Amino acid sequence: MPSNTRKDVKFSNKNEIKSIKSKTKEFLCDRKNANCLVDIISLSESEEEEVILACIRAFYNIFSNLITHGSMYLERIPTTKDDVEDLSSEEQYRCWLRERYSDVSQRMLELITHQLSTVQELALCTLMKFVAAEGQNPLRKLSEKHLAFPAVLFEKLLLTLLSEEIELRPLIVRFQEFLEYDDVRYYAMKIAHKVLKEKPNHEQLDIYHGNVYALLEQLSLPATDEEKLINFMTKMPDTNASLKINTLRDQKKLFTSLWLEFLRKRLPTSLYKKVLVILHDKVMPYMTSPLLLSDFLTESYNIGGAVSLLALNGLFMLIHTYNLDYPDFYKKLYALFEPNVFHVKYRARFFHLADLFLTSTHLPAYLVAAFAKRLSRLALTVPPCGLLIILPFIYNLLIRHPSCRVLIHRPDTTKGEFTLLENTLQNHYHHEVAMWARKIEQPFPKLEFPLADVLDLTTDQMIEKEMKKKIKEVPVTFEAPYGLLGNKEHRLQDYWALE
Known part of the structure; x- marks a missing residue:
């Protein structure tokens, strides 16, 4: 690219970034400037990194403010055009904001698969901030026992991370910090388990299985004797009732089901070996019963070669710690x-x-x-x-x-x-x-x-x-x-x- 053209692009980017910041301030100052939000959404379609990043930051500044102040809250969500017409002008404006919020969320989900890692990471973190904000300030009326976790938005985010076409391991590793929250981890496991069950066991989906493994590798449960979990990103119901999301026992059950479902899939050899390497220390301690892995490990041990070598540790752990009866263990070890x-x-x-x-x-x-x-x-x-x-x-x-x-x-x-x-x-x-x-x-x-x-x-x-x-x-x-x-x-x- 000629130097003059590069300078022109840089100058144009500066002007657009300046415009984005200005439109953000105008929108937040007066609702008469609502169309400024539409302009920013249009600018987010740019191919320039600096402009896209500026748009993402603008989206965060705008919608974190709207969510926190309840500006998109509706007690009743209209389902038809007639329902919208029956609303007051204030409620109609809130409906319009919710529609733009949906547009922005969709654009951010698209940016998660962007070719630039900086854009991917900022889009991911901003969406998770929206999840946290919605969880603390729900956009609709909830019953006393209803969870405030924005499951719909989070499911779209997780399904994007578990792509079948794009390898997103580095971004999923970045996602690990959010999995420390008990509610985020619970919904991540629940959604991943549901999607895995829908995939045929014999189908070879190397990229998809690689992304699922990257997520599973980041999962760990709290090392605590307390049965009730308390580390939540979102607001819990005002009740002392024991829910699946806040009990360690139920999260262990879900963790176990998720791993067993994953191990039924047709995994590529390289991924199969990676799984065997981590089973003994990253999976078994969090399962309800590690002996459920005995079939998988004995089959792996019988394959021979490097796979048998890697199955050794997990199998020995089952024998030594969990009392698995496997009389041919030393015979097979000798053969290796x-x-x-x-x-x-x-x-x-x-x-x-x-x-x-x-x-x-x-x-x-x-x-x-x-x-x-x-x-x-x-x-x-x-x-x-x-x-x-x-x-x-x-x-x-x-x-x-x-x-x-x-x-x-x-x-x-x-x-x-x-x-x-x-x-x-x-x-x-x-x-x-x-x-x-x-x-x-x-x-x-x-x-x-x-x-x-x-x-x-x-x-x-x-x-x-x-x-x-x-x-x-x-x-x-x-x-x-x-x-x-x-x-x-x-x-x-x-x-x-x-x-």
Whole structure:
């Protein structure tokens, strides 16, 4: 864009912003200037960021003032044209304001899917301020037991966030601050659950499911022993009656139903893995009964590969904390110890969990010995970075279970018996691997080696570490070489052309 054109656009934007501010003041000063609001709504169709942001701020200034002062309040909402004609001029003006409020709300919902994040965020926050204002100052007469929460506006907002066409995860993360309110969280879960149930389980809606997951990930319930919830954005009815919205038990039921409905859907593999990662700490603590996840987790555990690795934590949590009976757990865990486990993204997580599962000293010796032998076989094929996980892992198993030390190499091993093959690794080319292999034959300490120090170790890190070492002695010859193949007169030069 030429510099003159850019300057013209900037100058035009300044004039429009100035006009928006002026029209906002005029509207608030005198209702004779009501058409100023229509002008601002028209200006909000602009494609310029500064103009759109100015319009959103103007909408907030105007309608927060109108809602707070009850300027749009009507005891009876007209449903037909004749009903409107029967109203007084004051009531007709209020009806007109409500229509413009509806237009503005619709425009703000459109801006939530705008390409610019600044516009999206301001539109979202402004709409939530409208929700809060309506909740404190209802636009119509309510009964004593009726909730003041503006569910219609909020449902439109949430359905926009749960778009099937546009990925809105960053905006949903921003929405998390509003989910701290008990009433907002309740209606968000209720609406999301209703919409999820309407979608066929077999239908693949990757963007939609991604947005729903982003919302679910932000949900958490208060860590309190109090059954009654009191943190509300909107005004509660003047009654001590126990409602679903203000009881922790009912919100947990809704949270559980929502998650179970989501897990029935056809999720893409990447999202499936993300779900498995958070189940144990972000979902189970808030469910009415975490055992309801047992079918989902056992099916995931049986899939194999990375999915099985990620299902480990949730499944173990059900077994250890919630008394799930799953006798094949260690059998399936044993089957996951394969060479490819050292090359997956979740390697560190897997070995951390496997170490956790084998921590108990009450496990039978034959079970621990089986894992130690499995690992020792893998040690013959994995790279050094994997060996530096395997050997400390076996070392810790032998510390916990002294009865398994019979597996350490014995010269008189009879046919059919098995040892840890540590003698093979004592001559390994990498000095740290050889050191660990020799360490197994030395007296064992009482304290275990912290596996966390080696779980994330990579081959690149090992090479970098070796490269940074200062070598004090020349390892091959004390005479400095003249080149790769000797000097120019050397006979090897006749057989090689390094060009």
